[in-house]
Amino acid sequence: MRIGLILQEMWAGIRSNITMVVSIILVAFVSLTFVGVTMLLQAQVGLMNSYWAKNAQVAIYLCTDYSPETACPTGIATDGEKAAVKAQLDSAAVSPYVESYAFEDQAQAYEKFVAEFGATGTAQYITADQLNEAFWVNLKDPNQSDLLVESFSGLGGVEEVRDQRSYLDGIFAFLNAASLMGAGVAAVMLLSATLLISTTIRLSAISRSREIGIMRLVGASRFSIQLPFILEGVVAAAIGGLLSVGATLAIVKYFVADFLATSLAFTSFVGIDDALRIAPYLIGIGIGLAVLSSAISIRRYLKA
Amino acid sequence: MIRLENVSKTYKGGTSPALNNVSLDIQRGDFVFLVGSSGSGKSSMLRIMMREEKVDSGLALVLGENLTRISSSRVAQLRRKLGVVFQDFRLLPNKTVFQNVAFALQVIGRSKAFIETAVPDVLRLVGLEEKSSRYPRELSGGEQQRVAIARALVNRPDVLLADEPTGNLDPATSVEIMNLLDRINLSGTTVVMATHDRSIVDRMQKRVVEVKNGEIVRDAQTAGYKEIPSAEITTITTTTWAISESVEDQE
Ligand SMILES: Nc1ncnc2c1ncn2[C@@H]1O[C@H](COP(=O)(O)OP(=O)(O)OP(=O)(O)O)[C@@H](O)[C@H]1O
Ligand SMILES: [Mg+2]
Numbered sequence: 001m002r003i004g005l006i007l008q009e010m011w012a013g014i015r016s017n018i019t020m021v022v023s024i025i026l027v028a029f030v031s032l033t034f035v036g037v038t039m040l041l042q043a044q045v046g047l048m049n050s051y052w053a054k055n056a057q058v059a060i061y062l063c064t065d066y067s068p069e070t071a072c073p074t075g076i077a078t079d080g081e082k083a084a085v086k087a088q089l090d091s092a093a094v095s096p097y098v099e100s101y102a103f104e105d106q107a108q109a110y111e112k113f114v115a116e117f118g119a120t121g122t123a124q125y126i127t128a129d130q131l132n133e134a135f136w137v138n139l140k141d142p143n144q145s146d147l148l149v150e151s152f153s154g155l156g157g158v159e160e161v162r163d164q165r166s167y168l169d170g171i172f173a174f175l176n177a178a179s180l181m182g183a184g185v186a187a188v189m190l191l192s193a194t195l196l197i198s199t200t201i202r203l204s205a206i207s208r209s210r211e212i213g214i215m216r217l218v219g220a221s222r223f224s225i226q227l228p229f230i231l232e233g234v235v236a237a238a239i240g241g242l243l244s245v246g247a248t249l250a251i252v253k254y255f256v257a258d259f260l261a262t263s264l265a266f267t268s269f270v271g272i273d274d275a276l277r278i279a280p281y282l283i284g285i286g287i288g289l290a291v292l293s294s295a296i297s298i299r300r301y302l303k304a
Numbered sequence: 305m306i307r308l309e310n311v312s313k314t315y316k317g318g319t320s321p322a323l324n325n326v327s328l329d330i331q332r333g334d335f336v337f338l339v340g341s342s343g344s345g346k347s348s349m350l351r352i353m354m355r356e357e358k359v360d361s362g363l364a365l366v367l368g369e370n371l372t373r374i375s376s377s378r379v380a381q382l383r384r385k386l387g388v389v390f391q392d393f394r395l396l397p398n399k400t401v402f403q404n405v406a407f408a409l410q411v412i413g414r415s416k417a418f419i420e421t422a423v424p425d426v427l428r429l430v431g432l433e434e435k436s437s438r439y440p441r442e443l444s445g446g447e448q449q450r451v452a453i454a455r456a457l458v459n460r461p462d463v464l465l466a467d468e469p470t471g472n473l474d475p476a477t478s479v480e481i482m483n484l485l486d487r488i489n490l491s492g493t494t495v496v497m498a499t500h501d502r503s504i505v506d507r508m509q510k511r512v513v514e515v516k517n518g519e520i521v522r523d524a525q526t527a528g529y530k531e532i533p534s535a536e537i538t539t540i541t542t543t544t545w546a547i548s549e550s551v552e553d554q555e
Binding site for chain 2 (some may be wrong): 210211213220221301
């Protein structure tokens, strides 16, 4: 059978079934958007993991005059205590795990603070002597921060040892929970899209049973009889897939790039390129499901 | 051409067999009537020949194909060499006469050029070339059946299977259709036709296979429905020819 005729038959099917086809498009659109968002969340988790694996440091904060008594009973860290911390970092027990470290005095800490929060904001009420001096340590393996916490926490003049990544635990937990939820919703929605497609294809076949009967009797091949119906589901799902690509691009552009990335500067975010990278998967999943469900349902109908 | 050997068939849920040990041999160029009362198994035989149904046991050979074991793609190929016609015409209401006939060729991938010549040819054969752009609802029953016959013939099948093609038509129109089928048969196409209409069978003087409760009870070459005096046959045939000619004159 010629392609033109197959497309014509497919179009006739879509027209006679337009409300069902529209509902396939919508359900495919919503479900694939959930798939897309879930994939973006996972991409974001991966991005943050690798960003912080490279950039995360462990800070050994030294006592200031303003440090709480419990952590710093002797007040501000003395030069001797600083030297002891430095000696510990250089010691045979610790140095094999340390990639590099740098000392940051109160003036440098103040500069960094101003750079991060601006000179007009909180920085007006903060003076350099309120900020901690610190050793910033880059570990060879960022997962071994416990080791530093253990060996430095008790040391004199040390207020706190903190892995920067601990600030992110909550964010990771949130992102993973959101991914899980997105995946769950996506799975349910995809299932309903599949059921909707097979019902629609069956209705379409019933409404054209006379054509199908004639095609069978005059010896049209099984493939050419089934193809218009399969294409009908595929076209609807592909349109839904395209819409979901548009939706994920819009989410990345207007929510992530224009809003999150400008207001939260602590990490890099997924971008348009990530959204474009998942686009083929969204369309592919949509088309794959449509082929599968419509092929199964039309085959079952034609056998009966 | 068509051979059934000890074919039996019981439908799902059926208590008694629709066909019971049926054997039948049909040669190229034959014109065969299948007769018998309602439910006797005529349609079942035809459906087995066009492989709409499978036999439970026995052998069904059509155009050299063994229908008991044939792949679905071979079934499609076989049906391209079989024309089929039914009592209810089965035309597509949203297509014109031309499009209805052309559809049968389009769906098996025939070229546009072939369609452009074959469809007008076959419409001329059934006498509908003037009405090729009419829709089925604008045609009489007899005309619709001629469209259906044109569609069955357009791919030049070796065999035409007709299940009560005159069942919905009045006697005069039935005669028209029978004359058409006779002409088709004379041009070399094997015709197998199931019918209730004993006047048609009596008039045509062709081979008659009578089915009763799924069994063949009579297979008579060139005989009427029942044994009737030959004098009567002659009168009937002459009158029918007269009717058919007057019908054709009106067009
Ligand atoms: N699809 C089916 N499912 C179950 N039983 C069927 C089916 N088709 C036919 N039968 C049964 O098989 C028997 C033969 O039916 P068939 O249609 O072959 O008879 P027929 O001679 O064509 O009758 P008619 O002259 O009324 O068309 C009948 O008893 C019928 O009830
Ligand atoms: Mg019947």
